[in-house]
Amino acid sequence: MGRKLLLEKAHVPGIRSYDVYRREGGYRSVEKALKTMSPDQVTEEVKKSGLRGRGGAGFPAGMKWSFLAKPEGVPRYLVCNADESEPGTFKDRYLMEFIPHLLVEGLIVASYALGSNRTFIYIRGEYAWIVDILEQAIAEAKNNGWLGKNILGSGFDCEIYVQRGAGAYICGEETALIESLEGKRGNPRIKPPFPAVKGLWDCPTVVNNVETIAAVVPILNITGEEYAKIGVGKSTGTKLISACGNINKPGVFEIDMTISVEEFIYSEEYCGGIANGKRLKACIPGGSSVPILPANLLLKTAKGEARMMNYESLSDGGFATGTMMGSGGFIVLDEDQCVVRHTLTLARFYRHESCGQCSPCREGTGWMEKILKNIEYGKGKKSDIDLLWDIQRKIEGNTICPLGDAAAWPVAAAIRHFRDEFEWHVQYPNAAQNRNYGLAHYADPLPVAAAPKA
Amino acid sequence: MADQPKLFKVTIDNITVEVEAGTSILNAARMIGGDVAPPAMCYYSKLKGSGGKCRTCLVEVSAGSTADPRPMPKLVASCRTNVMDGMVVKNITSERVQDARKGVVELLLINHPLDCPICDQAGECHLQDLSYEHGAEGTRYEFPRRQFEKHNLGPYIQLHMTRCILCYRCVFTADQLTNKRVHGVLDRGDHAEIATYIEKALDNDFIGNVIDVCPVGALTDKTFRFKNRVWFLKPVDAHRNCPKCSGKVTLWHRGDEVFRVTGRKDQWGEVQDWICNDCRFEKKKTSDWVIDGPTKVSRHSVISANHYVDTVKPHEALPEVMGGRQPRLLMNIHSVSEVNKPTIDLSKIQGPAHSGDFKKGE
Numbered sequence: 074m075g076r077k078l079l080l081e082k083a084h085v086p087g088i089r090s091y092d093v094y095r096r097e098g099g100y101r102s103v104e105k106a107l108k109t110m111s112p113d114q115v116t117e118e119v120k121k122s123g124l125r126g127r128g129g130a131g132f133p134a135g136m137k138w139s140f141l142a143k144p145e146g147v148p149r150y151l152v153c154n155a156d157e158s159e160p161g162t163f164k165d166r167y168l169m170e171f172i173p174h175l176l177v178e179g180l181i182v183a184s185y186a187l188g189s190n191r192t193f194i195y196i197r198g199e200y201a202w203i204v205d206i207l208e209q210a211i212a213e214a215k216n217n218g219w220l221g222k223n224i225l226g227s228g229f230d231c232e233i234y235v236q237r238g239a240g241a242y243i244c245g246e247e248t249a250l251i252e253s254l255e256g257k258r259g260n261p262r263i264k265p266p267f268p269a270v271k272g273l274w275d276c277p278t279v280v281n282n283v284e285t286i287a288a289v290v291p292i293l294n295i296t297g298e299e300y301a302k303i304g305v306g307k308s309t310g311t312k313l314i315s316a317c318g319n320i321n322k323p324g325v326f327e328i329d330m331t332i333s334v335e336e337f338i339y340s341e342e343y344c345g346g347i348a349n350g351k352r353l354k355a356c357i358p359g360g361s362s363v364p365i366l367p368a369n370l371l372l373k374t375a376k377g378e379a380r381m382m383n384y385e386s387l388s389d390g391g392f393a394t395g396t397m398m399g400s401g402g403f404i405v406l407d408e409d410q411c412v413v414r415h416t417l418t419l420a421r422f423y424r425h426e427s428c429g430q431c432s433p434c435r436e437g438t439g440w441m442e443k444i445l446k447n448i449e450y451g452k453g454k455k456s457d458i459d460l461l462w463d464i465q466r467k468i469e470g471n472t473i474c475p476l477g478d479a480a481a482w483p484v485a486a487a488i489r490h491f492r493d494e495f496e497w498h499v500q501y502p503n504a505a506q507n508r509n510y511g512l513a514h515y516a517d518p519l520p521v522a523a524a525p526k527a
Numbered sequence: 528m529a530d531q532p533k534l535f536k537v538t539i540d541n542i543t544v545e546v547e548a549g550t551s552i553l554n555a556a557r558m559i560g561g562d563v564a565p566p567a568m569c570y571y572s573k574l575k576g577s578g579g580k581c582r583t584c585l586v587e588v589s590a591g592s593t594a595d596p597r598p599m600p601k602l603v604a605s606c607r608t609n610v611m612d613g614m615v616v617k618n619i620t621s622e623r624v625q626d627a628r629k630g631v632v633e634l635l636l637i638n639h640p641l642d643c644p645i646c647d648q649a650g651e652c653h654l655q656d657l658s659y660e661h662g663a664e665g666t667r668y669e670f671p672r673r674q675f676e677k678h679n680l681g682p683y684i685q686l687h688m689t690r691c692i693l694c695y696r697c698v699f700t701a702d703q704l705t706n707k708r709v710h711g712v713l714d715r716g717d718h719a720e721i722a723t724y725i726e727k728a729l730d731n732d733f734i735g736n737v738i739d740v741c742p743v744g745a746l747t748d749k750t751f752r753f754k755n756r757v758w759f760l761k762p763v764d765a766h767r768n769c770p771k772c773s774g775k776v777t778l779w780h781r782g783d784e785v786f787r788v789t790g791r792k793d794q795w796g797e798v799q800d801w802i803c804n805d806c807r808f809e810k811k812k813t814s815d816w817v818i819d820g821p822t823k824v825s826r827h828s829v830i831s832a833n834h835y836v837d838t839v840k841p842h843e844a845l846p847e848v849m850g851g852r853q854p855r856l857l858m859n860i861h862s863v864s865e866v867n868k869p870t871i872d873l874s875k876i877q878g879p880a881h882s883g884d885f886k887k888g889e
Contacts, residue, residue, distance in 0.1 A: 241715070258712065263579035263607045429693060429712070429719030431580045436634035439717040443670045460667055467630030470601045471582050 075329040076303055078291035078311045079284070083171040089206065091213035094174040100219055102293035106182045107227040115186035119289060121297030123309035128154060128245075128282030129360065129400040130475075131384050134289075140269040141187055142277040150278040151189035152254065153180060153286050155196040155203075156238050156245040160361035160422060161402030164313035165283035167325040169196075169203050173210035177233065179286040181219055182293060184231045187279055192233045195250050198240040207235050242426035246474045247280040248272075249428065260430045261474035282400075284313055304330040308383035312398070318356075318405035321345035330383035334358070335372045337382050338405065351407035354512050355491070358387055359399020361419050362479030364486030365412070366396050367515035375519070392486070408512035412494050413505075416487040417445040423480035434477040437468040441484055448495060451502030458495050462488050491515070535612040539563055539586075540620045552605035552616055553584055557795065564795075565618050566628075566657050568635075568742050569694035570606035571797055577699050578606035581692065582631045583657060587624050590615035602627055625661075632661045637668040638717070639743075640689045648744030650757040650829045653796060654692065675720050680710070681728025683735060683749050683808050688720050691745035697721065697737035704801055705731040721745065732771055735807040739790045739798045750808050751787035758829045760786055762822035767815055771803040777822050778813070785811045794825060 087093040094100075106115050120135030141149060153176070157165040169176055176194075184192045196204055211233050214220050222230045236254055238244045244253045248262035251273050272278025288310060292300045301309045308330040317323045320338065322345035328337065337343045338353065347353050353368040374380050375394040380387065384398045406415065424438040444461050447453045465481035465488075472478070488495060493513060498505040534545040539556050540563050546555045554572070556564045565586055570578030578584075584606050588599040593613025602624060605616070618624055636658060643649040675688040693712065698721075701708040710723045723729070729737070737746050760779040767774045779787045788807050790798030810816065824831040845854050 243715070263604065424716060427716040429714070429716045430695075432582050432631055432635050432692065435693065435717050435719070436637055440634070440637060440668065440670075463630075464634075467627065467634065471585060471627050471631065473579060473604075 075327070075332065076311065077327045078295075078300075078303075079168065079175065079287055079313060080172070080325070080327045083168075088172055089174075089210070091174060091210070091217060094172070095217070098294075099174055100178055100214075102290045103178055103181050103185075103219055104225065105293055106185055107225045107229060112186045112188060115182060115293070118297040119186070119292055122288075122292040122300040123297075123307060124285065124288055124292060124300070125307070125309070125384065126282060127284035127288070127312065127400065129159070129362070129397075131398060134281060134285050137269070137281070138183075138187060138279060140267075141279055142270045143188070144277070148190065148276050149188050150273045150276055151180065151184050151187050151192045152247075152250065152273060152278060152280045153192070153194040153283060154245060154247065154250060154280050155194050155200070155283045156242075156250060157200075157283070157400075158197050158242040158245050158426075159400050159402055160419070161317060161357065161404040162315055162360040162400045163317075164315040164325050164401055166200060166203065167315070168283055168287055168313065169200070169207060173203075173206050174214070175287045175290055176207070176283055177210050177214050177219075179289040180233055181214070181224070181231060182289050183279075183281065183286055184233075185227075185229055189279075190230050190232070192231060193254060193273075194233065194235045195244070195254055196235060196237055197244075198238045201237070204235050204237055211235070241428075242422075243428045243474070243476055246476060249474065250280060251278060260428050261476075263473055305381070305383055306385055308385060308398075312382075312401055314382070314401045314403050316344050316403040316405065318403075319348045319351060319407035319410070320405050321348050328382055331381070333372075333379045333381050334387075335379065337403075344403075344405065347405065347407050349407075351409060352512055352516060353405065354408045354410060354515055355406045355412060357396075357402070357404040357406075357483070358382075359397045360402030361404070361422065362475075362482060363397040363399040364392055364395075364482050365406075365415075365490065366486070367490045368512075369516055369519050370394050370490070371396075373519065377519075392482070393489075396486070409509055411449075411509050412487055412491040413445065413449050413498050416484055417442065417449050419483045420445050420480070423476065427476060427480070428474075431473045431477070433468045434472045434480060437464050437477070438480045440464055441480070445484075448498050449505075451498070451506050453495075453499040453502070455496065455499050457499070458488060458492065535610050535614070537610040537612075537614045537616065539616045540618050546610055548609075550610055551578075552586060552588075552603070552608050552610055552614075553578075555610050556586075556605065556616075556618065562619055565605050566653070566660070567606055567795070568653055568657065568692060569696060571696050571699070571740055572795075573797060573801075574696060574699040574703060574740070577694075577696055579604045581635070581694055583628055583635075583661075585624055585627050585631070587617040587621040588614060589617055589621075628661050629663065632657055633663060633667070635692055636662060637666065638673040638689075639692070640672055642690070645753075646687075646690065646744040647747045647752060647757075648690075648741075651796075652744060653742035673717060678722045678726065679728070680723065680746075681730055683804065684729055684738060685747045685749045685752055686721065687745050687747070688722070690743045691721055692743055693719055693721070694742055696740040696742070697746055700737050700740050701729075701731075701734060704733040704736060707731070732803045732805070733801055735804045736790065736798070736801050738807075739792070742796070748787055748789075748807070750811070755781055755786050760830075762824060762830065764791060764819040764822050765816035766819060767806065767810065767817060769803060769806050772806060773800040773802070774806060775800050776802050776806055776816075778816060778818070780813075783813060785813055785816075787811075791822070 082097045116138045124134045125131040126134050180192050241259050243249045244259040246261045249259045253259035268278040303310050311327050311329050315325045326343050339346045355365050355367050356371045357365045374389045387398045389395045420442040424442040427434045427438045429435040441464055444457050465484045468477045469481040494510045497510050533548045535548055537555050542559050544559050565584035567584045568581035585602040586605040590596040592611030680686050698711055709727045712719050713722050738748050760781050762777045762779050765778045776788050777791050778785050790802050
């Protein structure tokens, strides 16, 4: 049983209310930070913990905090990114819904560390009911003196505001989120300047994921050194994984990043194996944007080692044979799933969510969707597969924000690993309408000599 | 002696130039000029905040600066990246850049209607130039091109949304020149469009400038619509005492007639001064203006050419696309007009060409 830090108390009855949360040891980290530590010490503690951003990119949170510019007389802002819109990712929702005070507590500590007197939670519009939960938690915290003026006599003022988005995936990108928060159209900004220098209303801003902020609480409670001991290497602490797809037990799991992917899928403690006694075909381990992997490469790296559930092991082999931890949206596909159709679904999503600001993403996402639709519905040509590859190559890396990459990677990975299935769709368009390609060789053990060519 | 501004040395395509700190790579490249300057479809030096969107100006930075000579991993938008001292940039010498630019041009064109033959912008269109330089011969796009609901922007400005490349220049123009912007980008992704949300006409003294900043034929002058091709017109610089603007414009003549009035554009296609709607749309008589002299037009421009030499007959593609059949002749253009007669040499006609000139030959 792995160690739980975030969801340990999530199922205590009534934990959503302040009284129960406080009785269970809540808001200790605020007391500790505001009474015994300076803001820089808190940042130092987070740095020591090795906490990596949980939103997808995995950038060290302490480093991000220390990059924050601190000019005199200019307010600084902390913005919590709760615009969790990645298909397959629903960990933040779980956290905010069950244990909202954990987020509020983390926000107070992080605001203190960063010197943010006005802190915002930007939450996706579809999470309408969670807004009420958060606002109630904030009101309770304020009534009990954890927010407002001169918190705990430390001289630190802080208010937390919840802002609802209007249903755009792109507003999860930090600069688009800031634009949207300012009341503008949610177009990503061109970087530099980075938000740490010029963010919300041109003031220095830190944007952190919900889970990152929540993880600050256990870091302060058990100290950064202790937190860094959990996990392996640079993947410290615990990570929430939202597992879905063809598994027996979909849901949000907290893992300590020391277990293997195989154990995560098949053990009773986590996903409980593939549903209906089917076999594993493929998996997207980090939310829809990260590359899909076939079963054989998912469970074992190209070197023949067991693949573990952590940042390094999942990305072992680069994009040629690896993938990414991403935001922890673990999507499992069994042998009955069609990878072409699956890729089409993702392409449609990215076409719909592209902001339309820069040309490669605006035009390329739509084109990819149309070609994939043709292939899926039996109208594809063999050259379409190479064309798709070429289009994704021209989008990736050439856009303002990472949405272009996020749209290109799933298509690239699907073609890289499942080219046979695409070709089968093109070659047997009629058969492809009636049956699935099936598991084929995607779970066959790989020859260990599959070392990358020099 | 006054403080010398700090100069940064930057090398672009092996040419070193010294520029002031805070200059963008694009502007540094423009100082060198020629082919080294990357194409820019959305950046407009006179509009604050413009640029970064079209991705045609991508360049490779092979050394960030003297202090930190690491290369930048991704191609960067040269219009929005400032130079550092000792920066080394590759534009036309980088295959990666050429490849990416080709990709961007292809993507810009997949939904473009390619209706240049009936487009008023043809001949002075940045997308045409860009496609000529970096585009492919054919398209790999096999789907219906995007279409939009029509919007009426009032009596002066014609919007063709299908031609738009969403550079946002007109949005910045309205933001920065007029007191209240009534048009903008609605929707997102590939169905984003320039429109007024409440079907309002654009009426502001300076809103006509959106026509000048538009790099394609999406926003054109209704008073000039379908009147003439720009390469049949002779541009001259002119001015008048205008109470609202500088009054410095370019008049586009054919014979004695002023067909249209635009701002004076520099070699990058950017206007030197914004002009007001009165000058642009209402003053269409030569007597309204004081002529300063002929406008300098790049000798590579079709406008300065105004005649055709060394023309190569295009490859006959019709029988190919018609499955080997020859096209059926519906109407012979030569029976209606003389313009296309092989004996007519446009360069030998004195002054601007009129249809009368062709009839004279008979």
